[in-house]
Amino acid sequence: MPKTLLELRKFVIPEIIIGVDARLLIGRYISHFNAKKPMIVTDKALQNFEWFRDTIDLIRPHVKKLFFFDDITPNPKDHEAMRGADLFLSLSCDLIIAIGGGSAIDCAKCISIVASNGGNILDYEGVDEVRMPGPPLIGIPTTAGSSADVSQFAIIKDSAAHIKRAIISKKVVPDLALIDPIPLMSMDRYLTACTAMDALTHAIEAYVSSTHSALTDVHALESIRLINQVIEKSVMPQRSIETMYELMLGSLQAGLAFSNASLGAVHAMSHSMGGLLDLPHGECNSILLEHIIRINFETVPDRYRDIARQLGLSVDNVSDTLLLEMIINRIVSMRKNLTIPAHIKVENLKESTVAYLVENALNDPCMVTNPRILTKEEVRIIYGRVLQT
Numbered sequence: 001m002p003k004t005l006l007e008l009r010k011f012v013i014p015e016i017i018i019g020v021d022a023r024l025l026i027g028r029y030i031s032h033f034n035a036k037k038p039m040i041v042t043d044k045a046l047q048n049f050e051w052f053r054d055t056i057d058l059i060r061p062h063v064k065k066l067f068f069f070d071d072i073t074p075n076p077k078d079h080e081a082m083r084g085a086d087l088f089l090s091l092s093c094d095l096i097i098a099i100g101g102g103s104a105i106d107c108a109k110c111i112s113i114v115a116s117n118g119g120n121i122l123d124y125e126g127v128d129e130v131r132m133p134g135p136p137l138i139g140i141p142t143t144a145g146s147s148a149d150v151s152q153f154a155i156i157k158d159s160a161a162h163i164k165r166a167i168i169s170k171k172v173v174p175d176l177a178l179i180d181p182i183p184l185m186s187m188d189r190y191l192t193a194c195t196a197m198d199a200l201t202h203a204i205e206a207y208v209s210s211t212h213s214a215l216t217d218v219h220a221l222e223s224i225r226l227i228n229q230v231i232e233k234s235v236m237p238q239r240s241i242e243t244m245y246e247l248m249l250g251s252l253q254a255g256l257a258f259s260n261a262s263l264g265a266v267h268a269m270s271h272s273m274g275g276l277l278d279l280p281h282g283e284c285n286s287i288l289l290e291h292i293i294r295i296n297f298e299t300v301p302d303r304y305r306d307i308a309r310q311l312g313l314s315v316d317n318v319s320d321t322l323l324l325e326m327i328i329n330r331i332v333s334m335r336k337n338l339t340i341p342a343h344i345k346v347e348n349l350k351e352s353t354v355a356y357l358v359e360n361a362l363n364d365p366c367m368v369t370n371p372r373i374l375t376k377e378e379v380r381i382i383y384g385r386v387l388q389t
């Protein structure tokens, strides 16, 4: 019997509505959840946008009281989630609505975990450590990248150790994702670029993950095709709603894939770098991606050939050596077209700092599903290539 028939795979997703103005269905869903005191977990920067105010105006008639929690920084910290959970409980809230990018939605997930399980958020690091489901959670993503609105992942920074901790559990999958391209129209261009590269990385890492399956493959490949077609258009001044919809759909499909197939070395190394040096997640991934493709390629060349086809490359009858160079060229040209640099500058980078980054990357749960096991030395060399003093 083929090995794939003996490997059990699960596939978990929330209820999803995607399309222009999907966010405006929020009032109807508050009634479905019979919620009276929702907490909105969001970014301060979003609250002046018209689309944000429209959304909030549709919530007010359905509730007795509305609370806002926006004390969140990029790469959200454990103490921010703990403060949010304290507030949620002390105000007797009954629903969480996360409106934002990955930071706001991840923080909302962590608030929900602590609100029903107690303890410290860091107690739940790892796979399937969350026992009780949280209060109902609705995600309205405002970037096309993290897919936190559909995923089983919540990433939170351990502020004492300066490490990003991954909480992976079906208990953190939101109940509903309202996925609307309208907020993307007002998104900063560089944030658009970095978050879109994050989504592409999700799809590529899910496709070559050691726990990929037929159900995740189909979403990963379609995501790569969609993102490849629109990623450069999405940062143009004249970007259209059609372009941003395609990018959002690509990001969603990447989310469905990686949430169920997990990720790989790009994310493991990016979590480690982003946690210690407080760097933007999408930027770290964009810079690491070409290096990890190069080191992983030999282990699963046929899967990279499938990826290349989705990137629009003519790779029939092309040698593996040429195939790898064609993929790298496309990824590098994409990164350059999006004005994302090849390196990250770190002042006074010490050897001990790199050693700490290596150790944390090797311990990250995403490293487990990378198609090949990376050695300490390999990880150190890649950090040496991407970090500049």
Ligand SMILES: [Fe+2]
Pocket (backbone or CB within 6 Å): 146, 198, 199, 202, 267, 281, 285
């Ligand atoms: Fe990511």
